[in-house]
Amino acid sequence: MVSDSSSKRLTIYDLARLAETSPSTVSAVLNGTWQRRRISKKLASKILSLAQSEGYSANMQARALRRERSGIIGMILPLYDNRYFSSIAQHFESEARRRGLFAIVSCTNRDPKQECEAARMMLAYRVECLVCTGATDPDTIAQMCAESGVQSLNLDLPGSKAPSVISNNREGARQLTHAILNRLAEEKRSDDPVLFIGGRDGDHNTRERIAGFKQAREEVGLATAEENILPCDYAADKAQAALETYMCKRSTLPSAMFVNSTISLEGIVRGLQLNGYYLDDIIFGCFDWDPLAAAFHPRLMMVRQNVIEMIDRVFELIDTPPQDPHLLIEVQPDIMGV
Amino acid sequence: MVSDSSSKRLTIYDLARLAETSPSTVSAVLNGTWQRRRISKKLASKILSLAQSEGYSANMQARALRRERSGIIGMILPLYDNRYFSSIAQHFESEARRRGLFAIVSCTNRDPKQECEAARMMLAYRVECLVCTGATDPDTIAQMCAESGVQSLNLDLPGSKAPSVISNNREGARQLTHAILNRLAEEKRSDDPVLFIGGRDGDHNTRERIAGFKQAREEVGLATAEENILPCDYAADKAQAALETYMCKRSTLPSAMFVNSTISLEGIVRGLQLNGYYLDDIIFGCFDWDPLAAAFHPRLMMVRQNVIEMIDRVFELIDTPPQDPHLLIEVQPDIMGV
DNA sequence: CGAGCATGCACAATCGGTTGTGCATGGCAT
DNA sequence: ATGCCATGCACAACCGATTGTGCATGCTCG
Incomplete structure (x- = not known):
């Protein structure tokens, strides 16, 4: 020195x-x-x-200025509060690093205003590409990016103004529902109602999962009563409250539940424990994956979205940008614990 | 337009x-x-x-170049795979945003090489300050930062070359242990052994937690056998294997366990379920917080580290950089579920 | 011996803001 | 009429890298 x-x-x-x-x-x-x-x-x-x-x-700033390339790639994310989004952030980061890009990730709390603000900051830092994960309003951001001449992609939730990579929610839900129904059949309880709970009504993924749920039931000759479909939002408290309300009208717990996320599952389990129900009796299917939850409940089946493949697809789209903004790539998730 | x-x-x-x-x-x-x-x-x-x-x-690059201030603040983090680190990232980000700074967070997988590499990148992007969270080798990074004239701080795990903000691990562990011992006393099982499992032997936090564990037992007149202390690393598989080995030597399960992280808890619970044990009989204290796990187990007490206060302390140190690199700020965690 | 080419490097413009300084104009007091 | 100050803005250098171009030197070949 x-x-x-x-x-x-x-x-x-x-x-x-x-x-x-x-x-x-x-x-x-x-x-x-x-x-x-x-x-x-x-x-x-x-x-x-x-x-x-x-x-x-x-000095990367000087380099970026002169090269007119920042070497930065951005992602906006709702939250880090579950394994799915966390692993998306993590794989995004390591894949970016592998390509000599610097990843910056911003949490926007499922709030359209924060999403916009984060996108604006990322564009100001001249990201070379912006990935919008689970955005409540992906099209506005896609529009902003387009106006700045920056490529954008949607992940997890599709949009109409930029190519999207999402899970095959319908098929995943169909398979998970079949797994639930099989368990019920093994226990000779095929005709027991199954409750679908959690998620947002307007949300593309929730709609698809409900469709997959109904389709699976139809395939084994079961109709689905609308009262058994409760898209009460994702939040734990909402799910807990929705279950309370549901239970007010009937005496007996559903034998099985399709829970739309781990955060919803948290509310459900908490509510059931509070009311003294014995959890192990219930068959759970959860469209999300959390190994700690899986360890706790012996009859909890979970959908693990294929994050690695999704991120791979994202980077393929970055490498060779498609011209069609409606392009929708669906990745098959895995069913765990069957 | x-x-x-x-x-x-x-x-x-x-x-x-x-x-x-x-x-x-x-x-x-x-x-x-x-x-x-x-x-x-x-x-x-x-x-x-x-x-x-x-x-x-x-163009932020041009601005940063001329102003010789990037407006960026960096954090390196082991992983996003638990609520603790996730919420650290989240609060860091929102607090940075509140101050007009742009936060960039990099996961380094508890790998000293990756930590260095990430720090190097952050310094190249001219971060104004670097926060090293749970770093395996914080001092090397503090050194790198010092050489570049960049302020650095340690979070979660202390270092000797930069000020540190950590939880009061010893006191948290002491309180958690007391909570466990109280439960045992309520059930007239005060003399049953309690197993401490998970964490790294060399790790400052693990050492402190073991000390707090022993101290609490001493305070109620109990000695602690070394065979009941198993710092087998954090990983789920390691914890599962360590418990298997422990159980080989004895016939009966410990009535209570102090588990050093949720990731270790995952291995423990999985192992116990596999062997057909009835989980609810066991009193768990876990030095970590996961609301979903808490919902599942009725006798699981958890230590929730006070992330908000820790991040506040970090930013206070950023605002008024202390001269003493040995400064250690300890934040009291909360015990949940007592 | 001179043309022609390869070698090895330096010059200077440029990326897009930021900021110290300077200059023209106009109003007011003397 | 002259000096002085406030107003309102433009000029140009600069941050640190990148890159098109140009020039000096030495070697080869006819």
């Missing part, structure tokens, strides 16, 4: 002075274009070892 | 042309320094409305 003690960071100009050469040469060496620029190997290695020993680190 | 259809983003130069004024004036108006620069109100509002209608968004 020979550098002067001034607190300023080292620049290519400093390195040029130290190596007795020009800044442009230093730049070429440090960003790997030196062979193309016919810098001698000797000078190159001198500069490289100098950069090493002095702890040089390129 | 009068702007030309060229895909290039609008700059202050474009706005200056449109408003028939100079770039410096546009800049002053847009960053709020126009009064100080005696720009007329009339011209200012003209420029502002133009910027609005044309959808101007400042």
Whole structure:
């Protein structure tokens, strides 16, 4: 460490002075274009070892400004409060890193205003692409990106103004429902009602899951009463309250429930415990995955969305941007615990 | 939208042309320094409305370059796989946003190499401050930051080269242990052994929690056998295996367990279910918080670390950087479910 | 021996804001 | 009429990297 003690960071100009050469040469060496620029190997290695020993680190802002490429890729996410979104963030990050991109992730609490604000910030930082995960209003953001000439993609929930990668919710729900019905059949309780609870009515994924639920029942010759479908929002408290209300009208607990998320499951389980019900009697299917929950309940089947494949698809779309904004890629989730 | 259809983003130069004024004036108006620069109100509002209608968004890279301040604040995190780290990320982000800073969070999988690499990237993006959460090697990163003249802080796990904000692990563990022992006493099983399981032996937090565990037992006149302390690492599989091994030597399950994290709890619960044990008989204390797990088990007490206060303390340290790198701030966690 | 080419590097413009400084204009007091 | 100050804005340097271009040197070949 020979550098002067001034607190300023080292620049290519400093390195040029130290190596007795020009800044442009230093730049070429440090960003790997030196062979193309016919810098001698000797000078190159001198500069490289100098950069090493002095702890040089390129100023990404300056680079981004000049290159007109930030090297940043953005994602907006509702929350980190479940395994699904957490692992989306994590895989997004590591896949970005693998490609030499820097990932920035912003939580927007399922709030359209925060979504917009986050998107605006990301565009200000000149992200090269923006992935909107589970956005309540994906099209507004897609519009903003389009106006800035930035590619955008939807993940988890589809939009109409940018290509989307989502789970095959209908098929996942169909399979989960069949798994539930099979369990019921094994126990000779095929005709018991199954309660579908959680999620948002207007939400694309919830609609699809309800459709898959009904379809599976139809396939084994069962009709589905509308009173057994309760899209009461995702929040734990909402689910708990909805179940209370449901139970007011009848004496006996449903033998099985299709719960639309782990956060809803939390409310359900809490409510049942509070009322002294024995949980293990109930067959649960949850469209979400949480290994700790799975460990606790012996008859809890869960849908694990294929996050790795979804993220892979996202990056494929980033590599070769499709022209059709309506493109919808559906990834098959796995059923755990059957 | 009068702007030309060229895909290039609008700059202050474009706005200056449109408003028939100079770039410096546009800049002053847009960053709020126009009064100080005696720009007329009339011209200012003209420029502002133009910027609005044309959808101007400042290039943060250019701003950061000139101002020599990125407006970015970084955090490195082991994982997002539990509620604790997730909420740390979330609160960090919203608190940063409240202060006009842009938060970037990077997961490093408890891997010192990845930690370094992430820190290097963050420094390259000229973060104004770096918070190292649960870092396996916080001092190396603190060193890197110091060399770049960037402030750094440790969170969750302390370091010796930068101020640290952590939970009061010993006191939290002491209280949790007392809660466990009280439950045992209520059931007239005060003398039953309690198993401490999970965590890393070398890890500061684990050491403190073990100390708190022993101290609580001592306070009620109980000795602690070393064979009942199993810091087998955090991973679920490790905990599951450690419990198997422990059980090989004895016939009966411990009446109560102090589990060092939800991830360890996952392995324990899975192992017990596999072996057909009835979970509800066991009193669990877990040094971690997960509302879904809490809903499932009626006798699971959990330590909820006070993330909000911890993040507040972190930002206080950012606002007024202390000179002493050994400063250690301990925040009291809450015991849930007693 | 001179043309021609390869080699090895330096110069300078540029990316888009920020900010110290300077200049023209007009009003007011002397 | 002259000096002085406030007003309102423009100029230009600068942040640190990137990159098109140009120039000096040395070597080869006819």
